[in-house]
Structures are given as C-alpha cells and as structure tokens.
Amino acid sequence: MVIESKLLQFPTDYPIKVLGRTSATLRARSDEIVLRHAPDLDVSRVAERLSENGNFLSISYVIRATSREQVIALATELAACEEVLMVI
Template sequence: MTTANDKDEIFAFPCDFPIKVMGRSTPEFTREIGALVAERDPAFKPETIEVRASSSGNYTGLTVVVHAQSRAHLDDIYRALTAHPDAKYVL
C-alpha cells in the first residue's frame, strides 16, 4: 500500500527540480511564468529561465528550476503553471 509519505521518498526534499513549460509565444509569457514561480519559490530567480522558441516561432519552451521544499510545494507550483492560460504543457 502506498501512502502520501511514500511518494515524498522518491525525491529527497528539499531539492532543485526542473519543470518544462510549453506555451504560446507572447511577449508576456516568460515574464508571467517567472512571476508565478517566484511567488511560490522565494529562492527562484527569473533570469535563470531557459527559453527556446519552436521552429515555427508560435510556441516557446521554458525550463524553470524550482527549489521544492516538499511534494505539496511542488504540486502547488505545477497547479499554478497549468492554470496559466497560455501554458499548453507542463512537464
């Protein structure tokens, strides 16, 4: 039987955890994603976001590295990112 604590044992929290976000290329996308993460992770520095444009230029791929304190903290960040209207995929 798996419990909530067993899930936390997969990762040793706190830890740095990369999250990939793919979304529509808009002037605000990278800034807004950075702000969402910074609200939930005070150690996050938006200037560390890795940005890649798609070959067509319609989408932007971002990699943000968060300092997750717990599974619940990581889940909170994922929920905020997936709720962003321009985010299409969050991995």
C-alpha cells in the same frame, strides 16, 4: 501530477518546464507564478527556447523544492494559466 515523496528527498533541485504559444507575456506571467512558489529562484537556472517556426516557447526552470506540496501547488497554478499549454 504524481510526485512520490519517498522517491525524492526534499529539499532538492527540481526541474519544471512550461510550454505555451509565443506571446509577449508568457515569460513574465510564468516567472510571476514560479516566483510566488519559489521566491529564491536563481534566474541563471532559467532557460527559454523557441520552436523551429517560432510559434511556441518553452521555459525551463530549476527550483529548489522544499516539499511535495510546493511542487504540486506550482504545477497546478502554472497549468491553470490561460497562456500555458503544458507543464512538464
């Protein structure tokens, strides 16, 4: 993941999307990771969407990012989660 600090002014609202197979625990696990890195997450800025056949779930978060390092750490931990297929 390439994030140029020169292009972004921190703090900033930063969107991040998680994609995984639909499961009973994907949302809870993703929320847990995001909250660990962005404890001030506004839950009204979280949205989820099922794929047409219901096989996949995308969860979109908008966090208040305070640094490049915060965003990289969050994306790295989300990508390492077994249930997560992709982080955008």
